[in-house]
Amino acid sequence: MQVGAGGMGRAWLRTVAAEPDAELVGLVDLDVDVARTALADAGIEGVLVGANVTEVAAAAGADAVIDVTVPAAHLTVNTEALAAGLPVLCEKPAAPTVADALRQAAAAEMHGRLLMISQSRRYYAALDALRAEVAGLGAVGTVVTEFYKAPRFGGFREEMDHVLLVDMAIHAFDAARSVIGAEPVSVYCDEHNPSWSWYRGAANAHAVFTFSGGERYVYTGSWCAPGLETSWNGSWRVSAERGSATWDGAGRVAVETATGLREREIAGAPKEEIAASLAEFLACLRAGDEPTGAARRNVHSLAMVEAAVISAETGRSVMLDEVFETALARAVDTEPDASVRAILQQWTTLGGVPESTPHPIER
Ligand SMILES: NC(=O)c1ccc[n+]([C@@H]2O[C@H](COP(=O)([O-])OP(=O)(O)OC[C@H]3O[C@@H](n4cnc5c(N)ncnc54)[C@H](O)[C@@H]3O)[C@@H](O)[C@H]2O)c1
Incomplete structure (x- = not known):
């Protein structure tokens, strides 16, 4: 039902x-x-x-x-x-x-x-491919998501507080947990609203999370960023012990290690x-x-949002x-x-x- x-x-x-x-x-x-x-x-x-x-x-x-x-x-x-x-x-x-x-x-x-x-x-064949590449790169140092878009929704989003963090960032935060394979420990987040923003609340946010293995997750995003927009999943970079991997948030996954560069275009799965x-x-x-x-595990993703909001409010x-x-x-x-x-x-x-x-x- x-x-x-x-x-x-x-x-x-x-x-x-x-x-x-x-x-x-x-x-x-x-x-x-x-x-x-x-x-x-x-x-x-x-x-x-x-x-x-x-x-x-x-x-x-x-x-x-x-x-x-x-x-x-x-x-x-x-x-x-x-x-x-x-x-x-x-x-x-x-x-x-x-x-x-x-x-x-x-x-x-x-x-x-x-x-x-x-x-x-968190369900894309290309994200599965990124996770598989990361598993072969040794210890993860830093994961970065760049999310830059300029949607004009109208309605409640243009009026709400912390619009990017509360309405959108949870998707990237949740996917980051699955890419790093660890849990977040702390965050520092800076929010601002550019002069041309059509949102009342902060449309830009930049957060640095520390994860349990010492990894850092850096999220930088804007919802009033016209030009060169990223995918709705954002653009991803993983910097690890034996190399780096990127995902454009659509189908392109690249990995470079000492043995060379490999770029692939991943077809979408029938179910994503x-x-x-x-x-x-x-x-x-x-x-x-x-x-x-599962609800008890997912709470970490929601807690990332709540912690980022508290950090942005308190500095x-x-x-x-x-x-x-x-x-x-x-x-x-x-x-x-x-x-x-x-x-x-x-x-x-x-x-x-x-x-x-x-x-x-x-x-
Ligand atoms: N996964 C995604 O990419 C994605 C995209 C959009 C929305 N969402 C999520 O989907 C959910 C719904 O969003 P939406 O945009 O469809 O909202 P909506 O306001 O368009 O629809 C919500 C519906 O729920 C009904 N409703 C509210 N309270 C109810 C209750 N107690 N019992 C029965 N019906 C009730 C309302 O009458 C309304 O028809 C939200 O949690 C939203 O965050 C997820």
Whole structure:
């Protein structure tokens, strides 16, 4: 069953319809007319429509839920689905705050059901190729992402605070964890808004993260940078012990070591982005494996955003542990379910949750 039939919900409807291992049985939206129109526009019939997660799931006999609602609704929708015994695949970001992301991760643990956060920009054949090249280069020193684009969205993005960090950077931050194969420890971030910016909040951000193996991840980006724009994935460079690798964010991956330079154009896989995320969710449900985007592991990506925002606001370096500690305390304070609270109280640190390159996924 899918919850949320807005802009991204429409993309998910098409993706589920194209996935032979999944069948859509229900569609929930606060606005049932929005749900009906989205189904009609996609040419999908025979799907139960309603506004209540528990009721539609039970009536439709759903086995799993895909949550494509707005971030502020994720905690409510996800915990309701988990309480009904259903595993959930939820759009990024997990929640607006690390505290709420922790609460729903603990709820998933309490109910013994998978909650996976879909970070669609870690699923590209070319990014797989970059990760494979990096594995052969020895210790990683520095990873750099340059993200320079000039979209004119109109609407809420042009009014929000920290627009680049909060609305976009999580994609690159999450992919960086998968490229480095370690977890972030601290960040210093500088934000500014150029004089010609059409955004109210800072459209430019430059962050330096330290990772657990001493690696540095440097993100530099702008959302008001006309000319020579990068791909939506940004341009990547990995500087490592035995050589360097680059990815243009589209299909081109290059690596240079002592044995020479190799450049390849990688064809897209049949399943990338949300289609590949859905495939990983289904494969993990079948095998009982934990996906790389399992809620408790994904929290590191959201914490990178929260830490970068705090750094930009205070002008100081921020430790990720500090973000987790504050978020855990807030999660315990605000969580009404005693069993979920008990799990949160056992989580003194998230540092023990390892990140690794994704399982090979059939695409
Ligand atoms: N992966 C990507 O590249 C990507 C791109 C765009 C959006 N997104 C994410 O997808 C999610 C949805 O974004 P969108 O642009 O489709 O938003 P949207 O506002 O267009 O649609 C959200 C829909 O959810 C419904 N909704 C809200 N609260 C609900 C609730 N409690 N129960 C049921 N329905 C509810 C709304 O009525 C609306 O129809 C967000 O988390 C967003 O960050 C991801």
